[in-house]
Amino acid sequence: MAVKILAHGDTDGICAAALARARFPEAEVWFARPVSLPKYLGKVEPGTTVIICDIAISETQKEDLFGRIRELAQRDEVIYLDHHPLPPGTLRRDVPATQFAHEIGVSTSELAFRIFIQDPNSDLDRVALWGAIGDYCEETDFVRDGLSKYNRRTIYMEAGLLSQALGDATGDYHYKRDVMFKLSQGAPPTEIPEIVDRAVRATKREWEVYEYVKKHVVRKGNLAIVYDLPSGSLGKAAMHALGVAGTDVGLCTRRDEDEIDVSVRRRAGVNIDLNEMLRHITARLGGSGGGHEGAAGATIPATILDVFLDTLKKEIAPVIGREPGLKR
Ligand SMILES: [Mn+2]
Known part of the structure; x- marks a missing residue:
């Protein structure tokens, strides 16, 4: 069974995609935005399980998007994970995915860990922590427990390096895919090539912005x-x-x-x-x-x-x- 993961290209989206890919190591990963999501779904071939991570439902594309998802969900599985507010007047049950995991205030990475990993002893919970910190979604029991299971400062250092380095890689989808791949294999950000240089460069630029x-x-x-x-x-x-x-x-x-x-x-x-x-x-x-x-x-x-x-x-x-x- 072919699996395609469509993810937002920010830290939370990449961490969520990494967790989905840890479960489906053969999966192909594409990065998409809310407005381009229907177009990407249109390219999915029959017999493919589609996993959507951290891509908001765009108000203007909603009808088009739901149409595509409905089409796909008639034949195959469509698993949609997100934490952005739904467009006005939209209920969860309106989203025609076979599974729609949606919660506000929780990172998509945490949702992905819950759905795809489940095992509380897996070290991949760190990936979910980094994604959650990347999106400032730290006010959950999962994150609180995780921060005391490891060491808060160590987790924040890794999360900081990852988020800053990805901030430096806007539009560099090759690098983002490499990072996602390493994370899915359980490597912490400090083990990922270029991460420190990129993070330092991005942080210096941030102080210039300040x-x-x-x-x-x-x-x-x-x-x-x-x-x-x-x-x-x-x-x-x-x-x-x-x-x-x-x-x-x-x-x-x-x-x-x-x-x-x-x-x-x-x-x-x-x-x-x-x-x-x-x-x-x-x-x-x-x-x-x-x-x-x-x-x-x-x-x-x-x-x-x-x-x-x-x-x-x-x-x-x-x-x-x-x-x-x-x-x-
Ligand atoms: Mn997010």
């Missing part, structure tokens, strides 16, 4: 903005922006011809749902957006940037109190 943010951050009410970050991670810059400016929400943009990519982050514990907010604002004004409650992004037409920012600023203006339990 310096850039300190110089260029602009405050608009409760919103801290960095316009047109020349290079580096928009998400990290958005996080630095709110930290430096002392606001509840940080945002960073980058223009790409007629479109602008936007990343938004919130201060830990702030009770603002960025996923919902960006979905609503883009549905009203144009573009597309969403993500997680505490970390989201959007792509919008360049012409609407000002009204977009103004709308967001107003949405987050009456600050609701902090909930100490929320970490993102």
Whole structure:
């Protein structure tokens, strides 16, 4: 039985794919994004088990995606693992996969460990820990237990190297596939070639972004903005922006011809749902957006940037109190 794994190319997606592949060592792995998922599913041949890891259900592609999954699930198995909020009005039972494992606040890697590995004595739980830390999904019993089973600092060091190195490898799917393969064989990140150099390079660049943010951050009410970050991670810059400016929400943009990519982050514990907010604002004004409650992004037409920012600023203006339990 052929197996295809379709995964998001970030740390959590790669760790989840590694766990699926540890169970199905012959499986082929493809990296995909929410908007390209239906296209990839269209290329799957009959008689193939499909495993989807950490790829959000895109609101705009939903009908197309569900159609493809329904087609595949009539003949073969489709196992869908994800932890992104579902599009509005979508219930779990609407997802026509043969198995749909979906939980918010838990990493996809943890779900993958539960489904594909199961054995509590397997050392592959470390891969699930690294994926969870990569996606800041550490507030679970599984992660807490894992951090005391091994050593917290050692696990964080490995997780840091892995996430930083993968941050350096954006778009480098050869390297990502190598990393996934090594992880699936049980190798810790410190045993993976190039990982240290890449992680150090990415981290140095991150500090440069931090310096850039300190110089260029602009405050608009409760919103801290960095316009047109020349290079580096928009998400990290958005996080630095709110930290430096002392606001509840940080945002960073980058223009790409007629479109602008936007990343938004919130201060830990702030009770603002960025996923919902960006979905609503883009549905009203144009573009597309969403993500997680505490970390989201959007792509919008360049012409609407000002009204977009103004709308967001107003949405987050009456600050609701902090909930100490929320970490993102
Ligand atoms: Mn994830």
